[in-house]
Amino acid sequence: MTAATPRVSPVTLDRVSVSIGGRPILRDVDLAVRAGEMVTLLGPNGSGKSTLVRTVTGLLPHTRGEVRLFGTLLGEFAEWQRLGFVPQRSTATTGVPSTVREVVASGRVGRRRLFRPTSGEDRRAVEAALEVVGLAGRSSYGVSQLSGGQQQRVLIARALAGEPDLLVLDEPTAGVDLPNQQALADALASLKARGATILLVAHEIGPMMPLIDRSVVMRDGRVAYDGPPLSQEVASHTHHAHDHPDHLDHAGTHDHAPHVASPLDFERRRR
Numbered sequence: 433m434t435a436a437t438p439r440v441s442p443v444t445l446d447r448v449s450v451s452i453g454g455r456p457i458l459r460d461v462d463l464a465v466r467a468g469e470m471v472t473l474l475g476p477n478g479s480g481k482s483t484l485v486r487t488v489t490g491l492l493p494h495t496r497g498e499v500r501l502f503g504t505l506l507g508e509f510a511e512w513q514r515l516g517f518v519p520q521r522s523t524a525t526t527g528v529p530s531t532v533r534e535v536v537a538s539g540r541v542g543r544r545r546l547f548r549p550t551s552g553e554d555r556r557a558v559e560a561a562l563e564v565v566g567l568a569g570r571s572s573y574g575v576s577q578l579s580g581g582q583q584q585r586v587l588i589a590r591a592l593a594g595e596p597d598l599l600v601l602d603e604p605t606a607g608v609d610l611p612n613q614q615a616l617a618d619a620l621a622s623l624k625a626r627g628a629t630i631l632l633v634a635h636e637i638g639p640m641m642p643l644i645d646r647s648v649v650m651r652d653g654r655v656a657y658d659g660p661p662l663s664q665e666v667a668s669h670t671h672h673a674h675d676h677p678d679h680l681d682h683a684g685t686h687d688h689a690p691h692v693a694s695p696l697d698f699e700r701r702r703r
């Protein structure tokens with residue numbers, strides 16, 4: 433950790449647009465995540481949440497605007513060891529025959545010096561990360577022997593092992609049972625207590641709710657709401673453009689995620 437670093441915003445997006453194949457996906461997105469904050473990114477399927485976190489983590493180029501990490505323009509940013517990323521599970525462990533310890537140790541790559549053997553510090557960070565996610569007793573298991581929720585914890589431990597100042601997670605709770613969600617919440621609480629900043633895409637907030645400082649709701653590639661944390665209840669209300677807020681419908685119209693109604697919608701419809 434670099435606790436003494438001046439508290440610049442770990443993530444800043446200034447009028448950022450992203451197009452894929454000529455199609456606009458993010459439009460004029462402004463977002464600042466402050467140091468030590470935990471921000472959840474909510475919104476319906478296809479609203480651009482994954483595109484936003486892939487842009488922030490340098491996996492996807494932006495077409496317009498400025499993205500800064502810790503105050504440095506993305507193109508000039510070199511301190512990638514300060515950033516941890518937990519991708520959507522389906523893209524990460526499929527067909528990987530590694531043991532739990534190997535996967536978690538791979539999270540130290542950005543911190544290690546080239547051609548040097550693993551240091552005691554590396555080993556301690558790996559042990560601590562395994563402990564935090566409750567998998568210390570399973571470190572020699574093959575990842576494929578674990579349940580989906582446990583595999584997710586392995587990916588989180590990998591990110592924690594790198595001792596990131598900024599952790600970005602893309603839907604870590606999708607399809608994860610409550611005990612695993614609780615383990616994730618505990619891991620994030622300990623990271624947050626160390627002063628780290630967390631940006632999280634999540635449909636299932638569950639036990640993480642008390643940790644959240646702010647919610648940002650995406651809709652059609654734009655920020656539709658940026659403010660105090662939305663309760664899971666509000667976040668899970670289906671929104672139809674002509675509904676009265678008193679008649680919000682609870683049934684989702686998308687495959688795995690609810691629509692998110694934001695207070696801005698309510699404001700707009702009152703006018």
Ligand SMILES: Nc1ncnc2c1ncn2[C@@H]1O[C@H](COP(=O)(O)OP(=O)(O)OP(=O)(O)O)[C@@H](O)[C@H]1O
Pocket residue numbers: 452453457475476477478479480481482483484689
């Ligand atoms: N590689 C790609 N090629 C073409 N279109 C893409 C690509 N990635 C994303 N898109 C499109 O961009 C839009 C936003 O997708 P994105 O995955 O960012 O949304 P999301 O809010 O994360 O959705 P979900 O909740 O389903 O993960 C969607 O219409 C999607 O089809």
